[in-house]
Structure formats: C-alpha cells, structure tokens
Amino acid sequence: MKVKGVIGGSSLRELPRLRSCRRRRLSSYDRTGGNDDYVAIGKGRKATIASIEGAGCITHIWMTIQCEDPYHLRKIKLRMYWDDEDNPSVETPIGDFFGLGHGLYKDFVSLPLAASPQDGRGLNCFFPMPFSRRAEIVVDNQGESDVSEFYFYVDYEEYDELGDDLGRFHAQWRRENPTEGISDKGLTNYEYIFGGTNTTGEGNYVILDAEGKGHYVGCVLSIHNLRKTFEFNWPGMGDDMIFIDGEQWPPSLHGTGTEDYFNTAWCPRDGYNGPYHGIILPGGYNWSGKITYYRFHVEDPIYFHKSIKVTIEHGHANRRSDDFSSIAYWYQTEPHKRFPQMPPVEEGVPRRSL
DSSP, rough: OOOOOOOOOOOOOTTTTOOOOOOEEEOOTTTSSOOOEEEEOOTTEEEEEEEEEEEEEEEEEEEEEEEEEETHHHHHHEEETTTTTOOOOOOEHHHHHTTOOOOOOEEEEOSSSESSTTTEEEEEEEOOOEEEEEEEEEEEEEEEEEEEOOOEEEEEEEEEETTTTTTTTEEEEEEEEEEEOOOTTTTTTHHHOOOOOOOOOTTTTEEEEEEEEEEEEEEEEEEEEOOOOOSOOOOOHHHHHHHHEEEOOSSSOEEEEEEETTOOOOOOSSSSOSSEEEEEOOSSGGOOOOEEEEEOOOOSOOOESEEEEEESSGGGGOOOEEEEEEEEEEEOOSOOOOOOOOHHHHHHSSSOOO
C-alpha cells in the first residue's frame, strides 16, 4: 500500500487518527558513539544539515548554537529548498527565523515557534514543511567567528507520495534601517505622533510581497525605537494594510494600529507570550530601544490567489524613522517570486542600544 502524505494529527483532537507514514530524524549526533553531538561550521563556511530524498514533511526543527560572535544570530543565515528549486523558499538570519529579533536570545513560547531555556538558546520550529521530491536545509556562517558547536534535530515524516493540495513553506526576512519618515521639527509631539493622513498605503513598511496562490500565516516584527525624547514616544500607531490579488487602497484587510494587529492594546509595555500573538521584547522606558512582536494566523490564514502584499505603517501616516525588521511566514504554490537580495552581513547586524 502506498503511503500518501496527509498533513494532520498535530492537534489534541486529531491525535487518535491513525495514519500511514514513517517517522524519521536527522541530527548532529556523534557518529563515533561518543558525546561530541554537534557539527562545527567555520567562519565563511556552509553546512548542509538536511538533505532528504523523496516525499515527506518536516514537522519539527530544534537547534542550539555555540559561537563567540555576539551577533551570530544575525550573521548565520538559514536557507531551505524544496523539490530541487534554484532559489530558496526560506532565506533569513537564523535568529529571526525562530522569532528572535535584534539578534538577542530571549525565552518565549508560541504555538509554531519557541526559544526555550537556558536563556532562550533552545530554538524550536513546529511549522510543517512538506516536499514531494527533496528537501535541503543549509546553514551559512557569514560571521567572523567559527561556530564551534552546532546541535540540531530535523524531525520529519516520510511518504511514498505527497498530497496534491499542499503548499510549500516559505519564510523571508526584510529590514528598513531606518524607515523613511519625517522630521518632528516645528511640530508638537501630538501633531507628530497623531497627525497626517495616508490614503494610498505608499511608503508603508513591507513585510511580505509574494506572487502565486497560497496563504500568509504570520510574522515577527522587530522595531528599534530611534527617536530620543522624554515626551510620549510610542513607535507604533501604524495601521496594518494587507493588499490581496492586486487590490488598491483601501485594501479589504485594513487595520487600526500596530498593537491592534498584534492583538494587544493601548501601547503595551509588558512582555507577553500567547499561542498566536505576543510581545517577546517590550522595549524600555517610554518604549525605548528594542521591541519584538509576533502574530501567527494559524486559525485565520490570509488567502491569496494571485498575489499578496502585507504592509504596516511606520508610525501613523509613516511619520516615524525607526529601524524595522521582520520575517514573514507563508505557504504557496511554486515557483515563488524571487526574494530581494539579502544585504551584506555588516548591514544586517542589529544596532547597539541607544
């Protein structure tokens, strides 16, 4: 009997459902039988940690890294390829992929991603990643220091063939440093924070710009607040605007503010971890410094048939000039639109705290 891949069985309600597939794992265990259960990746070197032939679905990835470079979470790149494609479907700094913006380790937990103790260094991803012929995962150390110890698990299911209705997993990192805002000179703080209009969506920060058929399943957004003031300095107020299949402003999905899109309220100051939304880094006093939010559309995927453009204002009416970076997660048919070229490694490192 042929084993055909059907993604399921992951929720409590689905666990009793019997399925025909084979569980497999790739890991960094010591092939000599010793306890050196890691691989080393020299500076400027790449390592293929998974090369899987045939049909299957990756169901869990765990990693932990030992590297002296303080910015290694941004300098190490993660790429994933499905079915012998030329351009990766996943291309992102390794820390951002697991939800850790600004290159900082921090314990947090959500349904698809988690950074576990000690000190957030146990990196976990539970997004399912199906493939019909081949899967490849590459770790690229672009830093100035060796990765002395890189531990990993890649857990997957093996099938004889894959179901026809399964999209391929994608993840893309972007950064605008800084966003193009306006000067606050000559404006009251109220005018700067709350004034202006935006009736086109032009100039919004772009989280995702994709073509094809699929569904967007969420993002992690990191903001480094660059404005120095003792007055009210919330870097949000930006409406989310999601344009589907080429629609014009106003899009069918138009939100009311940064904290609202991330399912929080009233300029939050506290960290919070929920299954589908949270605040990994809330920033310092008066929302200073580094902030990271996440929102996963697990129960409410956003579908597109031709294209999707996920955007958010950087401050109301795009008035603020802060350091924005993000990673978007989605599924779609192949081929996908080629990703923008990743910036040189020195342009990807996070800013030092102000």
